[in-house]
Amino acid sequence: MRVEIWSDIACPWCYVGKARFEKALRAFPHQEAVEVIHRSFELDPNRPKGDTAPVIPMLAQKYGMTETQAREAEQRLGENAAAEGLAYRTEGRDHGNTFDMHRLLHFAREQGGQDAQDRLIGALYRANFAEERSVFDDDERLTALAAEAGLDADAAREILADPAAYADAVRADEREAAELGANGVPFFVLDRKFGVSGAQPAEVFTQALEQAWAARSPLTVLTQDTPDGGQACGPDGCAVPQS
Amino acid sequence: MRVEIWSDIACPWCYVGKARFEKALRAFPHQEAVEVIHRSFELDPNRPKGDTAPVIPMLAQKYGMTETQAREAEQRLGENAAAEGLAYRTEGRDHGNTFDMHRLLHFAREQGGQDAQDRLIGALYRANFAEERSVFDDDERLTALAAEAGLDADAAREILADPAAYADAVRADEREAAELGANGVPFFVLDRKFGVSGAQPAEVFTQALEQAWAARSPLTVLTQDTPDGGQACGPDGCAVPQS
Numbered sequence: 428m429r430v431e432i433w434s435d436i437a438c439p440w441c442y443v444g445k446a447r448f449e450k451a452l453r454a455f456p457h458q459e460a461v462e463v464i465h466r467s468f469e470l471d472p473n474r475p476k477g478d479t480a481p482v483i484p485m486l487a488q489k490y491g492m493t494e495t496q497a498r499e500a501e502q503r504l505g506e507n508a509a510a511e512g513l514a515y516r517t518e519g520r521d522h523g524n525t526f527d528m529h530r531l532l533h534f535a536r537e538q539g540g541q542d543a544q545d546r547l548i549g550a551l552y553r554a555n556f557a558e559e560r561s562v563f564d565d566d567e568r569l570t571a572l573a574a575e576a577g578l579d580a581d582a583a584r585e586i587l588a589d590p591a592a593y594a595d596a597v598r599a600d601e602r603e604a605a606e607l608g609a610n611g612v613p614f615f616v617l618d619r620k621f622g623v624s625g626a627q628p629a630e631v632f633t634q635a636l637e638q639a640w641a642a643r644s645p646l647t648v649l650t651q652d653t654p655d656g657g658q659a660c661g662p663d664g665c666a667v668p669q670s
Numbered sequence: 671m672r673v674e675i676w677s678d679i680a681c682p683w684c685y686v687g688k689a690r691f692e693k694a695l696r697a698f699p700h701q702e703a704v705e706v707i708h709r710s711f712e713l714d715p716n717r718p719k720g721d722t723a724p725v726i727p728m729l730a731q732k733y734g735m736t737e738t739q740a741r742e743a744e745q746r747l748g749e750n751a752a753a754e755g756l757a758y759r760t761e762g763r764d765h766g767n768t769f770d771m772h773r774l775l776h777f778a779r780e781q782g783g784q785d786a787q788d789r790l791i792g793a794l795y796r797a798n799f800a801e802e803r804s805v806f807d808d809d810e811r812l813t814a815l816a817a818e819a820g821l822d823a824d825a826a827r828e829i830l831a832d833p834a835a836y837a838d839a840v841r842a843d844e845r846e847a848a849e850l851g852a853n854g855v856p857f858f859v860l861d862r863k864f865g866v867s868g869a870q871p872a873e874v875f876t877q878a879l880e881q882a883w884a885a886r887s888p889l890t891v892l893t894q895d896t897p898d899g900g901q902a903c904g905p906d907g908c909a910v911p912q913s
Contacts, residue, residue: 438903470903489907503911507901537780540838595783607889611904619862622889625900625909635892646850646865649878657868658750660681660713661854664732666868668746 428461428639433468433604433614434548436525436562439504439515442552444613444626446511451632457640463541465548467529467600468612471522479523479563507626514557523563526597531569533593534586535578546576618643671704671882676711676847676857677791679768679805682747682758685795687856687869689754694875700883706784708791710772710843711855714765722766722806750869757800766806769840774812776836777829778821789819861886 432448434441452458486497501517508515528551536544550572554562562568566587573583586592607616615623615632617639623631658666675691677684695701729740744760751758771794779787793815797805805811809830816826829835850859858866858875860882866874901909 435903438908440901440903440908443901470905486907490910500910507911533780537776537836537839540842593780596780599783611902613902616889620887620890622891624891625902627892627900631892631900638890638892644863646859647863647881648865648867649870649874649881657870657874658683658686659854659856659868660678660683662713664729665681665683667733667743668750 428457428618428636428643429464430461430636430639431464431466431616431619433466433600433609433616434612435468435470436528436548436551436555437470437522438468438612439508439556440626441613442513442515442556443504443507443511444615445548445552446508446513447626447629448613448615448632450511450629451636454633455636455640457636461636463545464536465532465544466604467532467597468604468609468614469525469529469597469601470612471524472526472601474524476524476526477564479521479561482520482522483518485522508556514553516557516559519559520556521561521563523561526594527566527569527587528562529597529600530593531573531583531586533596534583535573535576537593538578538582539576543577547573547578550576671700671861671879671886672707673704673879673882674707674709674859674862676709676843676852676859677855678711678713679771679791679794679798680713680765681711681855682751682799683869684856685756685758685799686747686750686754687858688791688795689751689756690869690872691856691858691875693754693872694879697876698879698883700879704879706788707779708775708787709847710775710840711847711852711857712768712772712840712844713855714767715769715844717767719767719769720807722764722804725763725765726761728765751799757796759800759802762802763798764804764806766804769837770809770812770830771805772840772843773836774816774826774829776839777826778816778819780836781821781825782819786820790816790821793819 432445434445452461455461483494483497483501486500487494498517505515505517532544532547535547551562554572560568566584569587570580570584574580604614607622611624613626617635620642621635621639623635658668675688695704698704726737726740726744729743730737741760748758748760775787775790778790794805797815803811809827812830813823813827817823847857850865854867856869860878863885864878864882866878
């Protein structure tokens with residue numbers, strides 16, 4: 428069974444939602460059979476690289492509230508995070524372009540599979556939401572986080588320095604999100620059959636895992652019995668065509 | 671709609687089956703909406719790199735036939751290929767380890783998407799089945815084929831020189847093939863719902879494309895209406911938690 432999670436590093440509900448999903452997954456009896464893939468979604472794809480700004484004034488402007496109200500909203504987000512055991516820094520965070528982080532997450536998957544990707548996204552969330560030093564526009568910081576996630580630092584640095592590396596993979600994820608009808612994140616897709624939108628409570632993820640598990644189906648194999656149909660090669664060799 | 675095709679470059683029925691599938695795809699009214707992904711499958715995964723041998727004696731030994739009979743079988747395979755408009759060299763081909771070619775196909779997908787991967791697998795098949803110079807154990811030959819498919823030659827050379835590059839991706843494909851019940855190739859999987867095993871006639875692929883198209887279903891979105899459930903971030907910002 429495969430769970431794909433579209434998210435953005437700059438999305439606090441993605442950070443919270445991941446923890447709620449993982450709570451459900453840890454209690455799921457078939458968790459060993461669940462593959463998790465993190466997919467890219469930029470909340471702000473048109474924000475140029477380097478355009479980084481503090482979160483609080485950005486929130487105040489976006490929602491037409493005072494900075495005090497924006498701080499209070501962040502406090503409540505911090506309470507939601509704390510309820511999931513997550514550290515959350517309610518003041519002084521930045522907001523910026525996350526494309527390079529998504530490129531790095533694809534590199535992590537390619538190099539180290541599910542575990543490396545999961546470690547890296549965890550490190551990126553923690554760096555962005557819980558640590559003082561900004562995670563934006565700082566290739567050495569991202570390189571260090573990649574190394575912390577078990578990836579080769581030199582290789583990560585090279586990926587970051589080459590804007591084309593894994594760029595298509597990020598965009599392909601984003602196209603797929605649109606095709607699947609996701610217009611916000613986090614967005615969870617189970618076996619391409621069930622979707623969960625938003626940081627739902629763990630019980631909703633439990634229900635989704637159970638429904639998707641029950642709906643697992645073997646492939647319907649279509650075939651046609653003709654003398655020249657369906658010839659194949661396998662470990663024991665190829666079908667030999669008869670004269 | 672997504673069609674995944676597990677195949678091996680050393681598999682003549684994969685070469686023929688690809689052409690039959692493409693014939694069906696070209697006539698399919700929704701072909702623009704079909705994504706094709708080539709996935710890795712090694713017929714002979716335990717064959718060491720460098721262990722390359724002529725096909726005819728290998729076939730004769732494997733099937734307990736004379737070399738004349740093996741040549742006749744290759745002639746008939748050539749007729750099947752010719753019927754699909756494919757060149758096929760019935761004498762003098764080699765058989766060997768294809769792991770590096772699969773690694774290169776993953777690199778092609780990552781760098782140039784579906785089109786680059788499709789061009790590369792086409793070039794590899796043609797080189798192996800229709801051209802004189804062996805495609806095995808010759809990194810310069812593979813690099814030239816990658817360049818012919820529009821990929822960066824230096825990058826391809828680097829991938830080939832690093833046995834770890836894309837190795838996990840190849841093995842992941844092979845694990846998935848086993849999980850889906852494929853024990854031979856070509857193996858076609860449509861939206862993870864329908865499977866077609868072997869080089870079936872084009873009509874079977876047409877039927878499969880039509881069935882998979884009809885079975886397309888939007889995701890069932892699971893949700894729960896609770897005040898704190900389903901918070902998300904989108905292009906217009908994040909849900910603001912209320913006090």
